[in-house]
Amino acid sequence: MRQRFEMAGVSVPAGRRTTLELPIGRLMSGGPMALPVLVLHGRNDGPTMWLSAAVHGDELCGVEIIRRVIGSLDPRTLSGTLIAVPVLNVYGFNTGDRNLPDRRDLNRSFPGSPRGSLAARIAHLMMTEVVNRCSLGIDLHTGSDHRANLPQIRGDLEDRETLEMAERFGAPLSLNARTRDGSLRAAATRSGATVLLFEGGEADRFDEAAIDAGTAGVLRVMQGASMISSAPEGPGRTRLSWSSGWVRAGRSGIAHMEVGLGDIVDKRQVLATVHDPFGKRVGTLRARVPGMVIGLTQRPLVNRGDAVAHIAELSD
Numbered sequence: 001m002r003q004r005f006e007m008a009g010v011s012v013p014a015g016r017r018t019t020l021e022l023p024i025g026r027l028m029s030g031g032p033m034a035l036p037v038l039v040l041h042g043r044n045d046g047p048t049m050w051l052s053a054a055v056h057g058d059e060l061c062g063v064e065i066i067r068r069v070i071g072s073l074d075p076r077t078l079s080g081t082l083i084a085v086p087v088l089n090v091y092g093f094n095t096g097d098r099n100l101p102d103r104r105d106l107n108r109s110f111p112g113s114p115r116g117s118l119a120a121r122i123a124h125l126m127m128t129e130v131v132n133r134c135s136l137g138i139d140l141h142t143g144s145d146h147r148a149n150l151p152q153i154r155g156d157l158e159d160r161e162t163l164e165m166a167e168r169f170g171a172p173l174s175l176n177a178r179t180r181d182g183s184l185r186a187a188a189t190r191s192g193a194t195v196l197l198f199e200g201g202e203a204d205r206f207d208e209a210a211i212d213a214g215t216a217g218v219l220r221v222m223q224g225a226s227m228i229s230s231a232p233e234g235p236g237r238t239r240l241s242w243s244s245g246w247v248r249a250g251r252s253g254i255a256h257m258e259v260g261l262g263d264i265v266d267k268r269q270v271l272a273t274v275h276d277p278f279g280k281r282v283g284t285l286r287a288r289v290p291g292m293v294i295g296l297t298q299r300p301l302v303n304r305g306d307a308v309a310h311i312a313e314l315s316d
Contacts, residue, residue, distance in 0.1 A: 005041040005081055007129060015043040015076045022129055024090070024122060033091070035125060038084040040073055046080025046227050049136040051218065052126070053085070055107045055184060056099070057092020061201040062140025065214040072219065073228065080227045083130050088122070088184075098144060098203070108182035111190075123187070131188045136165070136225060138218055139184050142201040142210070146299040147307070150261040150292075151200035151213035155185075157240065161194045168224035169196060169217035170234030172262060173294055175312055176242045196221070202298055239292065241312035246295070247271055249302040251283035256300070259309065263293045271309045274302065289313050 002014035012018045018041075021034035051069065053062025066086040073082065087093045089106050099105050104119040112123025131137060143149040150173060153166045157176040166174040177197070179186035188195045198217065200210030219231035249255065253274040259265060265287045274283035285308055295310030302308060 002041075002043060002045060005039055007037070007039060012039050012041040014041055016041060017070075017075050022125055024125065025118075035085065035090060035122070036087055037130070038070060038086070040070070040075045040078055040082040040084070042075055042078030042080050042082075042227070044079040046078075047136055047225050048081040048083065048134045049138075049222065049225065049227065050083040050085065050130050050134045051138050051140065052088050052130075052184065053140040054087045054089055054093050055139065056105075056141070056144065056203070057089040057094075058096060058098045058144075058203040059140075059142040060204065061142045061207055061210050061214065062198070063087060064206055064211050065140055065218065068211070068215045069218050077229070078227060080225070082222075082227070083134065085126065085130060088126060091118070096204070107184055108180070110182055110184050110187035123184075126184070127187060127191070131184075131193060132191055134193055136221070137188055137193050137195045138198060138221065139195065140198045140214060142199065142203050142207070143295060144203055146202070146297060147310075148202040148207070148261060148296055148298050149199040149210070149310075150294040151198070151210050151217075152294055153217075153238070154197040154199060155195065156189070157242070159194075162196070165194055165196055165221055165224070167238055168220050169198070169238070170220055170236075171198070171200075171213060171217055171238055172235070173292055173312055174238045174240055175244055175294070176240070240315045241291070242315055244291070244294065244310060244312040245288070246307040247285050247288065247309045247311060249274060249283065249285065249304055249306045249308050252303045253277075253282050254300050255285075255297065255302045255308055257296060257309075259293050259296075261293055261296055264291070264314075265293060265311065266290050285309065287311055
């Protein structure tokens with residue numbers, strides 16, 4: 001029989017799932033605040049993997065992805081251990097805010113410190129109790145600032161294991177992206193884990209296409225790691241990109257989009273037109289390079305310089 005999994009004073013037998021709480025501190029009202037964690041400890045040996053969502057409190061799609069993944073798993077047939085943290089920024093999640101009460105971005109606070117800011121303490125807790133136990137991890141995100149993202153993977157595609165993991169995930173696009181200092185992905189990579197960052201959908205709402213793609217992708221990664229025996233078939237090979245950029249509004253006004261997420265565009269193709277409130281066209285946004293539309297603003301009102309469309313150049 002496989003040994004029990006120990007975390008925060010809780011012992012999880014093989015073939016069982018257990019929900020536990022990692023204490024963070026107390027609210028100003030005196031009530032306790034904790035990080036919710038679900039552990040599925042398989043009966044058979046295998047890797048330990050984590051899933052995390054809502055590192056920004058308004059990113060809800062990842063929370064639902066984790067719920068659906070967990071609902072499809074049976075720890076009695078699982079190989080290895082899955083640690084799920086569906087709400088990492090518990091403060092922002094409860095208030096509908098992207099950041100923490102002190103306005104810090106939790107995803108710029110890793111690896112954290114046990115005696116630092118609130119963000120640093122949560123980051124440290126996540127690293128020591130979850131990430132440092134794992135060889136694989138997927139951090140689930142959505143678009144921000146009224147932007148919607150095509151389901152996509154971001155990671156170090158120059159690393160063979162990361163590339164293979166991205167190909168197993170099978171998102172419509174995988175973007176080679178350097179890690180940012182202070183991010184969970186950067187800290188986890190330095191700790192030795194192979195990490196994917198999933199982007200899909202828009203903040204503050206569910207996007208079924210992104211949730212479906214994320215759920216199926218996570219299960220395919222688990223199948224590729226021999227943690228489960230079957231997973232949904234992929235829609236096809238993920239497209240690879242090594243460069244991307246936002247096209248920004250040259251004039252202020254009301255943007256009318258001419259393309260959608262996932263569209264393949266040519267260089268100089270019209271992406272959007274900008275009109276004044278009387279209907280006069282005041283600007284046209286065109287693609288600077290050929291590629292795939294992987295992000296779009298969802299707010300028609302734009303100021304000069306606002307990001308409107310995100311284009312990824314395709315390597316193939």
